Amino acid sequence: MVEQNQQYEEQLGEKKLRLRNLLQPFYDDEITVFRSHPVGYRMRAEFRVWHDDDDLYHIMFDQTTKEKYKVETFPAACDLINQAMQVILPLLKVNETLRRKLFQIDYLATTSGELLISLLYHRQLDEDWVLAAEKLKQGLDALGAVNIIGRARKQKIIIHHDFVTETLSIHKNDYTFVQIENSFTQPNAIINQCMIEWAIENLSGIKGDLLELYCGAGNFSIPLSKHFTNVLGTEISKTSVNAAQKNIQNNNIKNLRIARLSSEEFVEAFNQTRIFRRLDGLSLSNYNFSTVLVDPPRAGIDLETIELIRQFDHILYISCNPITLADNLKLLNNTHIVSSAALFDQFPLTPHIESGVLLKKIK
Structure with missing residues (x-):
């Protein structure tokens, strides 16, 4: 453990230096660092399944050699996922209906003890599979509230629910979030709470309305709604939009x-160059946007969206790729200055960097 902690400190220091160097042209003040526990932080995990005669086990692939290796425990994952990994394999091994042509197992857990397990197959699933999966769920119920999904080509069979409900405590206020199977969720729940609180602290006191692009299931929008007059979120994924609507309710x-708009589509709607039926009953002219929050994919923000967000007084940019963040800041540098920056260590003991910056318009 001492060696692991030392490795964590060294890698976290390297991440901070990398981020500082990338932000150097735009920001030369302190970067707030949000540290993660180096183990037990992941609330979701995916494993391939390897069949070896009567045996089967979880495997992963070495990123360098591409060779498979057996995974008996996964220290990065939370305790609930590790417990489920130990319990489920013996139950699958002895049931030919459940194990036949099973090639992947996905786990999604919550801090409140709910678990969703997806079993992926290279065959069609039938009524015998449903009966076997219901018995499997009974065998896993000692772990807590367990849901099972069976997936095959053009098939999705739900045993109980296809979602879990996470509860996050944000500045001592509890918010619940429906997390639907096979949709994006933040993997590190504790650091996610830190990200939301950092966003609130940086945007608190700003008047007007908030626009959030790439809003997902409302991870930021819902807690931030307390701090703005009105909030509009846009998201292209139907699954995430449906989850967001449930979370709002x-x-x-x-x-x-x-x-339900992509960022590019929202630009067209905002500039009144295209009319969308998906905006029926919603008038953009009724909003007084002062602030925009963006949490784009790894590719960053497209040029048209950059031109849109530079119109806002405040831009809060959450990034999963500091290289594209720096590229986008080069384009925003002539209208905005970076006033705050943070490093969120979503994936400790990996090279991945999650970061956030607040930009203010140059008056």
């Missing part, structure tokens, strides 16, 4: 609307 949020 479950958290009793009255001033947040979600539009």
